[in-house]
Amino acid sequence: VDEPTPRVAMEREKLLEEARRELQASGQDVKKGVSLVVIGHVDAGKSTLMGRLLYELGRVNEKSRHANERESSRAGKSSFSWAWELDGTKEERERGITMDIAMQSLSTAHRQITILDAPGHKDFIPNMISGASQADCALLVVDATTGEFEAGFERGGQTREHLVLVRSLGVSQVVVAVNKLDQVNWEQARYEEVREHLKIFFGQSGFQSSKTSFVPVSAMLGVNLVERKSPEASFLDQWYRGPTLVDLLDKLEPPVRDIESPLRLPISNVFKGQSSGICVTGRICGGTVQVGERLRVLPGDETAVVKSIDLDERSVSWAAAGSNVTLYLTAIDPIHLNIGSVLCPLNDLVPLAICFNARIIVFDTQLPIISGASVELFHHSRDVPATISKLIANLDRATGSVTKKNPRVLTKGTSAEIEITLRGDGPGGVAKPIPIEPFAVNKDMGRFLLRRGGETIAAGIALEIRH
Ligand code: GDP
Numbered sequence: 001v002d003e004p005t006p007r008v009a010m011e012r013e014k015l016l017e018e019a020r021r022e023l024q025a026s027g028q029d030v031k032k033g034v035s036l037v038v039i040g041h042v043d044a045g046k047s048t049l050m051g052r053l054l055y056e057l058g059r060v061n062e063k064s065r066h067a068n069e070r071e072s073s074r075a076g077k078s079s080f081s082w083a084w085e086l087d088g089t090k091e092e093r094e095r096g097i098t099m100d101i102a103m104q105s106l107s108t109a110h111r112q113i114t115i116l117d118a119p120g121h122k123d124f125i126p127n128m129i130s131g132a133s134q135a136d137c138a139l140l141v142v143d144a145t146t147g148e149f150e151a152g153f154e155r156g157g158q159t160r161e162h163l164v165l166v167r168s169l170g171v172s173q174v175v176v177a178v179n180k181l182d183q184v185n186w187e188q189a190r191y192e193e194v195r196e197h198l199k200i201f202f203g204q205s206g207f208q209s210s211k212t213s214f215v216p217v218s219a220m221l222g223v224n225l226v227e228r229k230s231p232e233a234s235f236l237d238q239w240y241r242g243p244t245l246v247d248l249l250d251k252l253e254p255p256v257r258d259i260e261s262p263l264r265l266p267i268s269n270v271f272k273g274q275s276s277g278i279c280v281t282g283r284i285c286g287g288t289v290q291v292g293e294r295l296r297v298l299p300g301d302e303t304a305v306v307k308s309i310d311l312d313e314r315s316v317s318w319a320a321a322g323s324n325v326t327l328y329l330t331a332i333d334p335i336h337l338n339i340g341s342v343l344c345p346l347n348d349l350v351p352l353a354i355c356f357n358a359r360i361i362v363f364d365t366q367l368p369i370i371s372g373a374s375v376e377l378f379h380h381s382r383d384v385p386a387t388i389s390k391l392i393a394n395l396d397r398a399t400g401s402v403t404k405k406n407p408r409v410l411t412k413g414t415s416a417e418i419e420i421t422l423r424g425d426g427p428g429g430v431a432k433p434i435p436i437e438p439f440a441v442n443k444d445m446g447r448f449l450l451r452r453g454g455e456t457i458a459a460g461i462a463l464e465i466r467h
Pocket of ligand 1: 043219
């Protein structure tokens, strides 16, 4: 399949100049883009909250239609709110309607927010990892109902696990929606209690308090999501004068954009459309990509040409690091495009590894880690079987200095340098290399998680690629 190149790519220098200029200007007239992963215990109200938020935003847009024609037509075009509304029943969701990380966007006064949906079911953690590895920020939804917050927060609850995972994947900003306050008579004391518990946990798990914020809401009644004007809001009005959820989302810090480094675009999803050809989605972890550019797909020997780029439901001629994009590709057979593959420039390839050294932090796991342990390695949207082939050293968690060489086991809470070797699938299977880079070269390309038996046992960063 060799179709003509749709548009000639700019010289790299020219593109970089344009990108630098535009990114500097953004914040004045262009809305800053951030991406958000929605996390929290099952039944906390994540779907209800997102559905209601979009509905409310849509209503606000409706009201200001004449003031801002463009905005409302964009909101009207998005089928997102109705998708969420229709997506109401648990059964439907469990059958997989929101199982894939669906990329959608919403627009606040100063931010264009890409939403990476993360369903709360326990088995869906691998999907959440994929979502969180593409996110700048997390929206944590907790259920304030007596007993329910506690159930979600204690061992076995997903509140803690999700927070630890997103932090390990590099997400440092969290907005907490303390939900279902209608269920506790809008009691300020209950809100404060939930907030205090979480604040302590944030401190313990490495979040800065300046980057975490809290907001009391009722997702079901639509109170304090966009505004606080409904009759139900009068109870909250008696003690709360702070921001609404949207006020907080509007202040999220945009990602640092490393546009000068070579393009790294790990594929999180592949869609094989009929008329529009093949498209892939993912977050740009470094560099820039433009229409007309020929890219290498790794692993493998194939290349593809970028036919068009969608960014927040708009067609653009280029996009830069930090953006979640959809690329329409041509001049490639779809069988060569897989979730987890990385797109990069022809002359600057991402290294492929079967064996690498890494630094890990061991989570609260029951079984200690020994040399030879079988694990699953999660890197972006890919998971592969691997072996912890060597325990090199125990490290001091704070300073990173070696405290003990060649330890026999790694227990919970410890930090260590280890060697990881990928395995083939099944007995006698041959290991396939994955594109991964040292954390020192590209932070987003260098992070991973280790899981075993459905439990996340460690988070790590790649130090040195061995082969
Ligand atoms: P998810 O699993 O986190 O997506 O949770 P859902 O959005 O499916 O909500 C779980 C249940 O909580 C549903 O029955 C919702 O109707 C209910 N719910 C969600 N938000 C609220 C709220 O603000 N107040 C009350 N009373 N119920 C809520």
